[in-house]
Amino acid sequence: MSRLTKINMNMKNIKIGDVEIEQTELGLDFYVKNRYVKVCWINGDGTESLGKFLDEIKNEKFKRNNELVLAGLFDKDADYGGMTGKAVQELLDVFAKQGHSGFSAQLTANIFRKIIKGETLTPLTGEDSEWTNKIDKNVYQNNRCSALFKDGGVDSRAYYLDAIVWRGENGHTFTGTVEGIRSRQYVKFPFTQKTFYVDVIRDEDKSIYKIKDRLRLKEVFKYYDKYK
16 A cells, blocks of 8 residues: 655655665665665645655565675665666566566576677578678678677688687686687687687796696687687
């Protein structure tokens, strides 16, 4: 049930029953425990602005996901001042509204994950229609995959920037050249993006990286042609 609550615009905190909440930088949106509430100002003449102040919301879509709360993603000191949590919650609200079954939820989530990561849903063909992004005199970027390029004109070979990602001893990853092997490698069409993680270690004086197990490269060059 909804209830109008008068709010002093100079108040830093608002109390609902025995729960006190602090005004956030997210504007006129407040979160109380697991409930989402909207604020309205009550004018001097008793009229309301910006809708009602709701202290009881039964609709599930207005609740905060508990995992986001536990991770502190709505907190002021979280990344982007709590806006990341709000952004993810909005996506969850849309997803919940769609009324998926278990199977369709998983299917939709998998497709969405691929799209937002820049992955393609069908193999790349290498046809001329995919090479409309000319970013330099003789450098073309594939219009379906931003990490796929070819130099020297439309008839040159295409290479994928993230064919190899190097992984250090502490788990950090990077791209570049290790022992003459580059992260970019030539692709074979039809092509589906695939990244191989190859472990590297520092040499004795810690100055350069070395490949831990070169046998891992056999898998890489079954899938890709070596970049020269």
